[in-house]
Amino acid sequence: DAKTTQPNSMESNEEEPVHLPCNHSTISGTDYIHWYRQLPSQGPEYVIHGLTSNVNNRMASLAIAEDRKSSTLILHRATLRDAAVYYCILRDERDSNYQLIWGAGTKLIIKP
Amino acid sequence: ETGVTQTPRHLVMGMTNKKSLKCEQHLGHNAMYWYKQSAKKPLELMFVYNFKEQTENNSVPSRFSPECPNSSHLFLHLHTLQPEDSALYLCASSRDRAVFEAFFGQGTRLTVV
Numbered sequence: 432d433a434k435t436t437q438p439n440s441m442e443s444n445e446e447e448p449v450h451l452p453c454n455h456s457t458i459s460g461t462d463y464i465h466w467y468r469q470l471p472s473q474g475p476e477y478v479i480h481g482l483t484s485n486v487n488n489r490m491a492s493l494a495i496a497e498d499r500k501s502s503t504l505i506l507h508r509a510t511l512r513d514a515a516v517y518y519c520i521l522r523d524e525r526d527s528n529y530q531l532i533w534g535a536g537t538k539l540i541i542k543p
Numbered sequence: 544e545t546g547v548t549q550t551p552r553h554l555v556m557g558m559t560n561k562k563s564l565k566c567e568q569h570l571g572h573n574a575m576y577w578y579k580q581s582a583k584k585p586l587e588l589m590f591v592y593n594f595k596e597q598t599e600n601n602s603v604p605s606r607f608s609p610e611c612p613n614s615s616h617l618f619l620h621l622h623t624l625q626p627e628d629s630a631l632y633l634c635a636s637s638r639d640r641a642v643f644e645a646f647f648g649q650g651t652r653l654t655v656v
Contacts, residue, residue, distance in 0.1 A: 465643060473649055473650075474649050475586070476545070476647065480643045480644075522643075528591070528598070528599055528640075529640045529641055531588070531645075532585075533585040535585060
């Protein structure tokens, strides 16, 4: 299974953009990149996913490098409610089990 | 509110007890999952049900027994657990196994004493 590497933690100021990096140098052509986040005392929450092109939704943007060996989750204007652990996960669409292999994630700390 | 409800939120049980965790979703989803989240470890997928059929058992010990009586309900029956089974147990659902977006409950914090 292709693995991802994320920083253990990051800090950002409230109302500023946040760029959360993820490295996945062994990604295969059929791996989709998923992002979930887990707020304190909550279950994980889907954020966004993509394959090759950059993606935007109401929560965030996903920027995928041209070689797909890295990606960045962008929160355009962080609020205190965005403080969470952010998980970057690959899922191989050839895998009939469609399993998500979770890592340790990045703990995002938002400073007021 | 994700639409996935887990009860109880907290559970303390002795090693000889039998208890059950309950998960309920009314999102019309056909796939349901049990995950285990231990301190300082990544989320681990335990069981998967798709259209009420168990499709995945990730080498989970038999002291954990899942049940899916219908597409809206999922149970995890627990018996003779060990202290190392103390963890946050999360239920999730998705429209089907292939979709990208899964919805998680808030979890049951289990402590085995």
